[in-house]
Amino acid sequence: MRTLIRRSSTVGFVPVLVVVQAFCLLQRGTPWLGEWDWTADWAGGVTVVTGPLLAGCTAFEVLRWRTAATWSLLRQTPRGGHAAWLCALPVLVIGVVVHVVATASVLVATAMAGGEPRIDTGFVLVVVLPVVALAAAASIGAATAACWRSLLAVPLAAAIVFGLTAFPDRLMLPDVLKVGGTTGSLVGLTWDSRQQAAALAVLVMVSVFAVVVMHARDAVRRGPASRSIVAASAVALVAAVVLAQSVPSSRLRPSGAPIRYACTAASGTTVCLASQTSRQLAWLAAQIIRQSEPLAAIGVRLPRRYQQVVPYRRQPDGVAPILLEPDSINARRGDARRVPDLLAMPALCAADTGEVPPPDEVFVARSAISAWLSVRNGLSETSDYRVEVFGEWLGQTAPDQQAWIRTTYAQLTACAYADVRLPESVVLP
Amino acid sequence: MLEVRSLSVERGREEILHDISFVAGAGALGLLGVNGAGKSTLLRSLAGLLPPRSGSVLIDGADVYEGRRRAAASRQVALVPQDFDFPGTFTVREFLCHMAWMRAVPRRSSAARVDAALEAVDLQRQAGRRLNTLSGGMARRAAIAQALLADPAVLLLDESTTGLDPVQRAEIRLLLRSLAASRCVVLASHIVEDIEQLATRVAVLHHGRLLFDGATADVAGPSGDPARAGGLEAGFISLIGGDTA
Numbered sequence: 001m002r003t004l005i006r007r008s009s010t011v012g013f014v015p016v017l018v019v020v021q022a023f024c025l026l027q028r029g030t031p032w033l034g035e036w037d038w039t040a041d042w043a044g045g046v047t048v049v050t051g052p053l054l055a056g057c058t059a060f061e062v063l064r065w066r067t068a069a070t071w072s073l074l075r076q077t078p079r080g081g082h083a084a085w086l087c088a089l090p091v092l093v094i095g096v097v098v099h100v101v102a103t104a105s106v107l108v109a110t111a112m113a114g115g116e117p118r119i120d121t122g123f124v125l126v127v128v129l130p131v132v133a134l135a136a137a138a139s140i141g142a143a144t145a146a147c148w149r150s151l152l153a154v155p156l157a158a159a160i161v162f163g164l165t166a167f168p169d170r171l172m173l174p175d176v177l178k179v180g181g182t183t184g185s186l187v188g189l190t191w192d193s194r195q196q197a198a199a200l201a202v203l204v205m206v207s208v209f210a211v212v213v214m215h216a217r218d219a220v221r222r223g224p225a226s227r228s229i230v231a232a233s234a235v236a237l238v239a240a241v242v243l244a245q246s247v248p249s250s251r252l253r254p255s256g257a258p259i260r261y262a263c264t265a266a267s268g269t270t271v272c273l274a275s276q277t278s279r280q281l282a283w284l285a286a287q288i289i290r291q292s293e294p295l296a297a298i299g300v301r302l303p304r305r306y307q308q309v310v311p312y313r314r315q316p317d318g319v320a321p322i323l324l325e326p327d328s329i330n331a332r333r334g335d336a337r338r339v340p341d342l343l344a345m346p347a348l349c350a351a352d353t354g355e356v357p358p359p360d361e362v363f364v365a366r367s368a369i370s371a372w373l374s375v376r377n378g379l380s381e382t383s384d385y386r387v388e389v390f391g392e393w394l395g396q397t398a399p400d401q402q403a404w405i406r407t408t409y410a411q412l413t414a415c416a417y418a419d420v421r422l423p424e425s426v427v428l429p
Numbered sequence: 430m431l432e433v434r435s436l437s438v439e440r441g442r443e444e445i446l447h448d449i450s451f452v453a454g455a456g457a458l459g460l461l462g463v464n465g466a467g468k469s470t471l472l473r474s475l476a477g478l479l480p481p482r483s484g485s486v487l488i489d490g491a492d493v494y495e496g497r498r499r500a501a502a503s504r505q506v507a508l509v510p511q512d513f514d515f516p517g518t519f520t521v522r523e524f525l526c527h528m529a530w531m532r533a534v535p536r537r538s539s540a541a542r543v544d545a546a547l548e549a550v551d552l553q554r555q556a557g558r559r560l561n562t563l564s565g566g567m568a569r570r571a572a573i574a575q576a577l578l579a580d581p582a583v584l585l586l587d588e589s590t591t592g593l594d595p596v597q598r599a600e601i602r603l604l605l606r607s608l609a610a611s612r613c614v615v616l617a618s619h620i621v622e623d624i625e626q627l628a629t630r631v632a633v634l635h636h637g638r639l640l641f642d643g644a645t646a647d648v649a650g651p652s653g654d655p656a657r658a659g660g661l662e663a664g665f666i667s668l669i670g671g672d673t674a
Contacts (some may be wrong), residue, residue, distance in 0.1 A: 003527060007518040073575070076476040076508045077531040079502055219613035 001090070009064055009088040010057045011191035014098065015046075017050065021102045024049050027182070031105075032036040034113040034330035037186040040123055043103040045181015048165050051137035054095040056158035058141030061091045066149055075218065084214045088142035093224040093350065095128040095134050103127065114279050122191040129179040129196065132203040136177065137161045139210035146214045174244035176202045182252065186327045187274045188310035190255035230386050254312035261307065270306040273322065284322070286415035287339045294376035300409045303346050321348035337380070340373035341366075349415035358417045360428055364389060365408050365420050372401060393425045430454050430582045431475070431506075431613050436484035438474050446637045446643040447483070453583075457609040459628030460617040460619045461665055467627035467637040468617035470510065472585045476508040477613065488583055504533060511587040513568045517561025521552055521571050524560055528575035537546065546574040550604060566597030573604065576647045604625055631635050631661070634671045 005011070065071065065087035074083040099147040144157040165177040173276040176199035183321050212233040216226050221305045227301060262278035263270050264285045269292075271285035286412055303320035315321055328334050351358040368390035374380045375394065384392040387389045393401065404423050422428070431453045438446040446452050451458075461467045473479045475486050477493040485492045491502035515524055525543045534542050547553045550570035555563065563571060569589060574583055587606065590598040605627055608614055618624055624631060624645065631648050633641040641648060648664040 003519070003523045007516060007523065009516075009518075037520045064516055067514045068503070069514050070516070072473065072476070072478060072508060072510045073515065073528075073572075074531060076478055076503070077528070078503045078533040078579075080503075083531070219542040296584075 001093075004094055005085070005090040006427045008094065009061050011090045013057055015074065015244075015341070017053065017095065017098045020049055020053060021046055021098055025106060026104060028035060029327070031327050031330060032252060033110055033186070034115045034332075035185060035276050036110055036115040036118050037126075037276065038182060038231055038330070039106050039110040040103070040126050041182045041191075042184060043060065043099075043106050044126055044133075046099070046102070046136070047130045047133045048096065048162075048178060048181060050099060051165055051177065052158040053132055053164040053415065054091065054134055054162040055137040055141035055144070056154045057095070058088050058091040058319075059140040059145040059154045059157040060151075061106055062087050062142045063143035063149065063151065063153065064428045066145065067329045075076075081215070084146065084218050085142070085211055088138055092135055092163075092300065095138065096131050099130060103130070112332075115330075122193060122196065125193075125196040125200065126180060126191055129203070132200060132207070133165075133177055133179045135208075136203045136206040139207040140164075143210035143214050146217055149359075164344070174202065174241060174247075175249050176193075176244050179203075180410040184326050185277055185324075185331055186252065186271075187257055187308075187329075188312055189252045189278045190257070191251060192248055192253045194247040195249070195251055198240070198247045201240040201377055202237075202244045205233070205240040206209060209233045210238045210290055255337045260311050268304060269302070270305045272305065274308050274310055277308070277324065277328050279332055280324075280328075280334050282335045284339075286341065287336055288333075291373060291377050292343050295409065296404070298405060300406055301413070303413065306342075309348060315348040318347075320346045336372065338375065339371040340379070344370040344412075346409060346413040346417055349417065351415070351417055357422065361411070361420045361422050363419045364426065364428065365412065368393060368423075368426065369405055371408065372405065388421070389428065390426045393423045396423075396425065430489055431615070431637065432487040432490075433475070434485045434487070436471075436486060437482045438469075438470060438473060438479055442461075444461045444637060445480075446474065446481075449634075450472050451632055451639065451642045453613045453615065453630070455612055456630065457605065457610070457614045457616055457628040459624030460634060461621065461624050461648075461661075462617075462619065462634035463669065464619060466634040468619075468634055469587050470637075471634065472508060472587050472615065473633050474582070476585055477503050479507075494640055498642060505582040506581055507532070507579065507581040507584055509569075509572045509576050509584070509586045509589060510523060511591065513662040515560055515572075519560050520557050521547070521560065521563070521574075522556040525575055525578065528624040529578045534578055542580075546577045549577055549608075550574040555580055564597070564600055566593050566600060569593065569601055570596070570604065573601075577608070580604045582612055584608060584612055586614065586616045588618055588620075589616065593630075595671070604608060621665060630651040633665060633668050638666050651658050 011279040015259065032042045054206050074080055103321055111287040123215055140161050141157040144160065145153040148156065161260065163171060163175065168177065169174045179199060217229045261272040262275045262281055264281055266285065269289055271281065271288055273281045274285070288306055300367065306320040306322050307315065308322040308324060309315055371385045371388065371390065371394055374381055380392050385394050409421055433449055434450050435442060437444060440637065449471065460468050460471065468478060474481060477499065479626040480494050488505045493502040493506065519527070522543060525546055526539065527541055528638045531541045547556055550573055552567065552570055552574060555567055560568065560571065564625055586605070590601050594599065602623065604616060616627060618623065628645050630643065631645045632639055632640065633648065647660060648661055649670065
């Protein structure tokens with residue numbers, strides 16, 4: 001097998017596979033770095049591109065072996081029945097090795113960045129499924145080349161796999177070849193085990209069916225037994241597809257497990273981030289404490305606890321929300337200029353997540369407080385807000401501003417949105 | 430021993446071989462016929478690659494198309510196809526090692542068998558060379574070497590000297606003569622000279638039918654027919670009635 005791998009035409013294609021793998025992993029930067037589940041999921045999503053590539057490579061390799069003379073030579077031997085999959089296997093091994101090395105690399109990087117390694121059934125499946133998807137892609141490539149012995153089988157195999165992966169809905173098929181690639185944090189979410197099981201079943205049956213078709217096509221005698229096996233594998237594939245149609249199409253669902261938080265406390269303020277995405281905790285806690293000093297100095301009663309908002313989870317009363325930007329949720333340091341926005345929202349109220357949004361006054365009040373804090377913390381100039389509706393107010397004397405801020409901040413903290421009044425100089429358009 | 434009984438082979442609805450029967454033991458059997466006569470089809474059928482519509486192919490009594498005995502029979506027959514286009518990135522030794530596995534040569538004796546096959550075809554010094562760097566004659570010898578790995582009772586060679594220069598052809602003939610001493614070698618060719626020099630027995634195929642099966646001398650010799658007095662070529666042309674199409 002080592003010789004087959006070393007002499008495979010795909011060996012020359014390894015640098016391309018590596019570059020494509022790296023490009024797909026890094027094309028959006030590394031927002032997943034530091035979050036274990038997201039990293040594993042994102043790495044699996046690369047198969048949307050590498051799967052079709054591997055299908056094309058497999059088709060090419062199979063065609064290389066399936067010349068009339070070589071194929072006669074191989075098939076005539078006692079182990080000729082293995083020839084069909086034997087020429088495809090080295091390509092799959094190469095593709096899987098490149099994928100596994102890339103996945104292991106990003107997981108190690110995430111662990112080194114502080115991501116908590118977490119290995120459960122969902123994680124194992126999310127790591128295994130891309131390998132099975134690659135096997136299915138290689139099988140489709142091999143079967144395409146076996147059935148259509150032309151170089152056109154190479155792009156055709158790639159197109160088939162890409163179509164099944166990227167446009168399953170248009171083909172009225174379950175979305176199972178896409179086995180990763182979530183573009184946002186997985187905090188508060190988990191993989192749907194039924195969807196994963198269905199994906200595994202369909203992918204395995206696609207591989208089995210492709211191999212069976214290949215063998216049946218190559219069989220010296222196509223007797224009733226051979227036809228029965230093809231029919232049985234086709235029935236099993238259809239059954240797996242029907243089964244997959246009956247499970248939720250979404251790969252992710254809200255997690256029922258308790259959310260674990262990493263917290264830090266200083267100066268009477270506690271800042272908590274979900275353990276999965278706690279990489280910027282120290283930086284954020286320091287920023288919250290430092291940037292809230294101007295509010296404390298004018299007598300504003302600040303929240304004692306700030307906690308990251310987790311999707312599908314109710315924020316506890318009296319706890320200020322931390323809404324992290326998706327692109328920087330796992331960054332070691334966020335953007336200091338966004339901290340005033342966070343401080344200007346001391347509570348996540350029912351109106352903030354309900355169907356009826358809060359009054360416009362609430363949004364303008366938060367913006368005005370954020371701008372005031374930003375100026376006081378030296379992050380921006382008063383002139384930066386000249387065009388805002390509160391631009392004139394921001395230039396007023398401190399005592400007038402301070403009284404309004406104290407009152408409004410208390411109203412925002414108490415979710416008394418109906419009571420929020422804007423300063424006289426601020427007129428809504 | 431190779432025994433072919435009433436073998437008929439179809440491709441689609443067309444009958445390629447019709448009611449072929451012969452028996453061959455150790456020695457070289459020349460399979461002579463014009464292009465399209467059915468020589469390659471017969472060899473593929475003898476190798477177990479083309480199931481017959483009717484009839485059977487037996488090697489040492491085992492039918493190459495009968496389920497249980499097929500594996501045993503396939504170990505006893507080896508085909509050397511007309512073209513040799515094995516992936517050229519393999520070295521000669523790697524190619525032979527792979528084919529040893531395909532031919533179910535036990536792992537412990539595989540290396541020794543590969544060395545023996547290399548020695549038999551005099552390719553020891555080229556063992557580390559890639560297949561795509563070999564000359565036509567060397568590549569043909571490598572193809573023959575793979576067939577020898579499992580020490581088959583029946584060796585099937587399809588146009589083994591086509592495309593070779595005179596020196597290479599002479600070398601291959603010498604090799605085949607030595608191989609035929611201990612096993613049945615079926616040599617399909619439309620080059621009469623090769624058959625004449627190698628085979629003691631000839632089977633003439635024409636339009637999928639066996640026209641003649643007997644000693645080479647009987648085709649080439651007079652045997653009462655003046656048209657066949659000009660050697661094997663004249664005898665062959667006479668047998669097929671001048672129909673070289």
